[in-house]
Amino acid sequence: MTAEDLARLQFALLAAIHFLFVLLTLGLGPVVAILGTRWAVTGKAVFERATRFWGQIYLVNYALGIAAGIVLELQFGLHFPGLLDVAGEVFGAPLAVETMVAFFLESTLLGLWVFGWHLFPRWLHATLFWLVVLTGYASAFTVMVANGFLRNPVGFELVDGVARITDPAALILNPAALVSSFHVLGACLIAGGFVLVGVSASRLRRHASAGGKVSADVDEDVWRRSMRAGIWTGLIGALIATGFGYAQFSYLDTDASMATYPGLVGSGWAIMEMFANLAALAGWVLALLLIRNALFRLRPGLRHGLYRVMAVLVPAPFVVAILGWLSRELGRQPWVVTGVLRTSDVVSGQPASAVLVSLVALVGIMATLAVLDWWVLTRLAARGTERLVLGAPPGEVLRDDGAGADVLLRFGVGGPAGVSGAAPEVAR
Amino acid sequence: MSAPAWGVLLTALLVGWVVLDGAVQGVGASLLRPGRTAEERRLLLAAVGPLLLPGEVWLIAAAGVLLGAFPHAESELAAAGYPAVVALVASWAVRDAGFWLRSRRTSVAWRRRWDRAIVVSSTLLSASFGALLGVAWGNAVAAVVLAVVAVVLAGVHGRAVAARRLGMTARLPLWLTSGAVAAPVVATMAVAWPHLMDGAVSQEALRGLGIMILAALPALLLAQGAAWWMVARRLGPKDVVFF
Numbered sequence: 282m283t284a285e286d287l288a289r290l291q292f293a294l295l296a297a298i299h300f301l302f303v304l305l306t307l308g309l310g311p312v313v314a315i316l317g318t319r320w321a322v323t324g325k326a327v328f329e330r331a332t333r334f335w336g337q338i339y340l341v342n343y344a345l346g347i348a349a350g351i352v353l354e355l356q357f358g359l360h361f362p363g364l365l366d367v368a369g370e371v372f373g374a375p376l377a378v379e380t381m382v383a384f385f386l387e388s389t390l391l392g393l394w395v396f397g398w399h400l401f402p403r404w405l406h407a408t409l410f411w412l413v414v415l416t417g418y419a420s421a422f423t424v425m426v427a428n429g430f431l432r433n434p435v436g437f438e439l440v441d442g443v444a445r446i447t448d449p450a451a452l453i454l455n456p457a458a459l460v461s462s463f464h465v466l467g468a469c470l471i472a473g474g475f476v477l478v479g480v481s482a483s484r485l486r487r488h489a490s491a492g493g494k495v496s497a498d499v500d501e502d503v504w505r506r507s508m509r510a511g512i513w514t515g516l517i518g519a520l521i522a523t524g525f526g527y528a529q530f531s532y533l534d535t536d537a538s539m540a541t542y543p544g545l546v547g548s549g550w551a552i553m554e555m556f557a558n559l560a561a562l563a564g565w566v567l568a569l570l571l572i573r574n575a576l577f578r579l580r581p582g583l584r585h586g587l588y589r590v591m592a593v594l595v596p597a598p599f600v601v602a603i604l605g606w607l608s609r610e611l612g613r614q615p616w617v618v619t620g621v622l623r624t625s626d627v628v629s630g631q632p633a634s635a636v637l638v639s640l641v642a643l644v645g646i647m648a649t650l651a652v653l654d655w656w657v658l659t660r661l662a663a664r665g666t667e668r669l670v671l672g673a674p675p676g677e678v679l680r681d682d683g684a685g686a687d688v689l690l691r692f693g694v695g696g697p698a699g700v701s702g703a704a705p706e707v708a709r
Numbered sequence: 710m711s712a713p714a715w716g717v718l719l720t721a722l723l724v725g726w727v728v729l730d731g732a733v734q735g736v737g738a739s740l741l742r743p744g745r746t747a748e749e750r751r752l753l754l755a756a757v758g759p760l761l762l763p764g765e766v767w768l769i770a771a772a773g774v775l776l777g778a779f780p781h782a783e784s785e786l787a788a789a790g791y792p793a794v795v796a797l798v799a800s801w802a803v804r805d806a807g808f809w810l811r812s813r814r815t816s817v818a819w820r821r822r823w824d825r826a827i828v829v830s831s832t833l834l835s836a837s838f839g840a841l842l843g844v845a846w847g848n849a850v851a852a853v854v855l856a857v858v859a860v861v862l863a864g865v866h867g868r869a870v871a872a873r874r875l876g877m878t879a880r881l882p883l884w885l886t887s888g889a890v891a892a893p894v895v896a897t898m899a900v901a902w903p904h905l906m907d908g909a910v911s912q913e914a915l916r917g918l919g920i921m922i923l924a925a926l927p928a929l930l931l932a933q934g935a936a937w938w939m940v941a942r943r944l945g946p947k948d949v950v951f952f
Contacts, residue, residue, distance in 0.1 A: 344809035362784030369780025377777020392762030
């Protein structure tokens, strides 16, 4: 393999890892915001538990998303310096806005949400998360503006071989940025929906309530509400992804997209189409079953079989989204900026051996961290709403951790571990 | 905003990162110092925890300024300091994963392994950033010296921040350690200044980007100010122990 192949492979693998985390961040965000708002408004325990559970899943997923994003941001300078030399001004501008405004705010606000849990009034706390979602979406959009320019370069002119912005509005309203952003948003909501539904299904399987009657247990209520939220999120996502998916053909050149990798791009499109249609169909059926809680009152055998299928299908939207992203990026080759700049002309002068070492190191580390993160996420999901750390009083967390009496006293907790009644968050 | 104004912004962002994230690195690197109990480790992580998210964004933003305003400087720095950049991003990713995942399981072995990972990656993160500053000076000796200096200063600074949050007496005041971690950054920017100004993008592009940044500045400062207020307080019952 040449240094160019290795640099492209490294970018593709790191971007794929990053994208897997982004899907859940953007898909789960609005649901956590709504749950948090309902908790702030109603004060009901079920919303508090749901906010803390899904907030914790959101955070542990987000953590690796940032790490993978950082690794990705520096790939341009490391391996594709020619892109910055020629198109740095156009391509760099949206990425600069992303890092300096959107992501900067998103991360800072998320920090306030997590660590200001007991400091801010409820309404402000709920508002903070809405701002996290808003800035997160803005961040994704600016990245799509940069990516859209590569796919469908508009609003610029070449002066002495360097691209200069001539029309910022055209750059931002580029259909390759705008239409495709909505398509990706749809994909994110589908992924969020599948995770909500899958996790809720596997939790509900553990609840013994017989068919015919819906139990009033708070914990079970958390999972029923999460299931509802997931079905709606996934259905809305499927409709958005499909609608804006087809709309992309307004600017995509089908023949050119198929030119370099016909098999991969073609099957990617076919699989996405099939998956989105099936997801929308399943979403409609499940939404109908939500009427009068019919879904939760199905015959136990049927219900548990359905729950099992839901839990198993969680990875599906992530696999399809990766295929979609591959189709988009491979469809652009051999160009890095369509019709302007070839990928082979922008790679760095690093020897293949150096690129291989960084590929093994960075991809090895990121893949290992990603797998550990997903494992922790599955364990957190399996623990349910028991011993949630997010939003717990610090004394309680430290007591569970086995901290001494003097420390606990400082955090307003008296008595040794396990005496003053177990943590209030005990499921069933 | 003109090219020099962007240069000042870049300096400010880098200083912000070494002051905020430097404390997290310093505490992370000291986690397994002999005599520390499991309880003390958890409290140390809790003390600097709220700095992680609002701190690391400063270096990401600095990279954004390089990309958007000085793309040539970014590609030159990456070419000359290739191993340092790879080490920086790799250690950064491991450090972050360590903070977020370490306390998610109660197993002693799990936490012990992550503690080791946090120590190694925090040290390497400070060192590789210092080395990258040295690369901007243009010689290998500066890279080695600044790498060592960065590790030592981050350790001292981390201890000062932790002491303040945990209500212990600090050996050195916080303003002094903050100034100390910032000094190598400011010196490097002064040395690299003429070269940096050469590689700026066009005036119009700088102005356009500048308007966006200035428009967002009040929100950025408000959010950061709230985060600092949170960390300036003594760790107590109203805080969150997540890490």
